Amino acid sequence: MTRIAVAGFQHETNTFAPQPTTWDLFEKRGAWPELTRGADLIDRFRGLNIPLSGFMAECRHDLVPLLWAGAEPGGYVAADAFDRIVGEIVAGVQAAAPDALYLDLHGAMVTRDAPDAEAEILARIRRAMGPDFPIAVSLDLHGNLSPAFFDAATVVTVYRTYPHTDMAETGARAARLLDAAMTRPVAKAFRQGGALIPITAQSTEFSPGAELYAALPGRDALSVDLASGFPPADIPDCGPSIFAYAETQEAADRAADETLAHLNAVEGAFDDRLLSAPDAVARAMAGPGPVVIADVQDNPGAGGTGETTGLLRALVEAQAPDAILSMLFDPAAAAAAHQAGLGAEIILPLGGHYTQYSQPLTAEVIVETLSDGRFRCTGPMFGGSDADMGPTACLRLKGTGIRVVVGSARAQNADQEFFRVVGLEPAEHAIVCVKSAIHFMADYKRIAPTILFAETPGANPCNLAAIPFTRLRSGIRLGPGGPMRG
Template sequence: MKRPRIAVAGFQHETNTFAPIPTPFETFKEGGAWPAMKFGPEVTETLSGLNLPMGGFLDEGDDFDIIPILWTFAEPGGYVTDDAFDRIAGMIVDGVKQAGSIDGVYLDLHGAMVTQSHEDGEAELLRRIREATGPALPIAVSLDLHGNMSREFFERASSVAIYRTYPHVDMADTGARARKLLREELTRGIPFAKAWRQLDYIIPIQAQSTRREPGGRLYAMLPGLASGAVSSVDFVFGFPPADVTDCGCSVFAYGTDQQAVDAAADTVIAALQSAEDELHNPLVPATDAVAKAGQLADSASKPVLIADAQDNPGAGATGDTTGVLAALVDGGAQQAVIGMLWDPETAGIARTAGKGAEIDVAIGGRFPQLGTGPFKARVRVEALSDGQFTFTGPMYGGAHASLGPMAALKVLDRDCDVTIVVGSNRTQNADQAIFTHMGIDPTQQAIVVVKSAVHFLADYEPIAETVIFAESPGANPCQLDRIPFTRLRKGVRLGPNGPAF
């Protein structure tokens, strides 16, 4: 029996439609927390062994002949430009055509891509691939837990595997599950029976962590549902800061018997409905968060962690708002570090001045429409970095960071002890190496503030006394009933037990 020939490609973007920064083609080329755009053999050479779906797919067995096309990722941000989407989608479609006679396709996608012209970028990509391959070719897809999925996407994909952890420590495992589903479909020779369900309320991103309940038990139930006639059951929690019709949670089930697959999907939807009252995670105003952190730090043996959740670059925010920073300084925080603020200009000024120099800076706040302006202070340059280092935490671990010039700046002209880490390429702080590679040991701080929403928990929560989620201006709005949605489907509720749209 000949080995199946499988074309593989990755095209990942999480689009925050409220973010002020569009996502052009150049951003996909750059890399940052993840590798830069890779083509052909570079895909297998670079991604094998990494905690990415493509890495897991490639490493799961040796029973396919792999035809790698491309893999690309851009830091979450605003709308993907039509130019970027058309160019990358075009390269993938051309690669599928040039692969010749193939038995299937694997796509490493996100699930929340929105382009200037398409609410569901993944569905449009699949439509274009289907135009080239026809409707019958098996197409297996892996998705981020934060996908906003449409029926059109569901109908065009043959099978879907979705992350089951948030923080996403199982990305490679998800790619491996996608390969197993593709292998099963190819072995059986007939399409899966499949089911799709959509939840009637949107879940706040701060309530979605699988390190908390009910997220932990909801995802833990999924493996037990895959038995007998059911091959796989998964669900996306959804990505709230996206003004699209299908924003929110949906369930995917696959197997050999339609009745069994439908029952499994219904079981998950019922569990999500039953958990509605638990899916709340209110934020604490920044000034209160800093005050509480200071009080706890006085008697704590570990650092108190504050998440600047609404300015999380990992959800498309700018990473440069200064609300929590100002609260730290105004509150007289001691032995505190905050990072990473996206500010290439300040990083460049610090690099020119040199380590030990005292300089006047205006940090961040370049998007006043988000509610904060620059933070002005006199600082001392404590450390400098070129932003090239290896991540060490469970999510990014092993990946090479390329964050551009970075600086650690100690505030001098205020009654506080606060160090600010700034960098040139926007990314969320989900890995201690962002601090440690600059000589800052988070375990020796009283207060640690990260620009992240949930991913930081995997690497930081084990070293923390407690975690406080702060409410401060940013482009990742977490209070769902305050988000100016215009395109949601009628009747979906804005948060658990929230008002209907």
């Protein structure tokens, strides 16, 4: 019986984010599962919308589970964490001596020593297992991939939805594509796009992303995928990339070229949809509600600090009569609320710890709800996953209808349970503010007729012209129709 080893190492690195991604963040459970090893992977990941889960469910061979590690997107991955996790994977593959390996990777991981971290992972495995050892990889739609990575992987699949509701299916596609590659020769082709695409313009909920990704399965090939790239990463291979696999080299090249031509043809239609925070709040107050406002540049799911106060201040200044915001990463405020107790009225500085983005908002608040921050997600993207945000509280700014959910773990709000954990039902409020960029849409579009994207200072800049790049490759453009580097 064929034996397939499986492992995962997920991180989306924002090289402009101020907080490093250290070993302990991979060990903790937040919105992502905690670091898991060996046979525990089978039960821990069963039924989840995670690529590894989809691969294991689809695979018809004997599985050799090794390790899975993931942390909330943030700054550079610490070298010791990278070396420990990759070292465990390499040692596990060597010891198991399987017939092939599947890796659940992101595609936008960066360490200070390895700007092309996924290529480095594959290089270390290749040194241990040789050039012909089959390696299948699934990737996030936001991967920044290089020719070196493409050359080292046998086959690659990429998410085709943003929000990523197809993560498990992408893992399942990797299982099927690996089967094809293990039974016959598979030709492959790789292309890189010529322009960075703003994160908020990449969604498959809008044009042109919807049409661009819908066309992929119909190409004349075994598999064609497009990674749209992750802009807040100052590395040479930042930007879109295309992977095509076919029975012949001619068919693989044709599929890759057609996809690149389609991407180039629709480039001018990508729209970042950004509004100033005051404009977004004014439009939301005009209704009808509920209206969702995304605090996109403080999205923890793209490395944001999760604690900026720009949007909260806009709500206060506009005297919004009914607004809720989740989740503000502020362990000190959450601890103070728990110490004060239900119904207490206390004065707290909220957020604003990274003063390059915002200042703390000091307010008198009423502690309305307390929670341990543990809940099970129910939305289309993270449904079934158990989250642990640590001590959590719902605070109402006294004299207003503005409520803020403060928590002790940093994670983007991509599920309505981020409000329900403290008893708030999003559909019952006029303005619903989420610290997320796009992923929230999978769940919140079911209750909100209007979704707005607010531009406030944060570690996830969505206006590409404002990002201080220094290491991009020559010739790539800063956004659709934007200026060319070098």
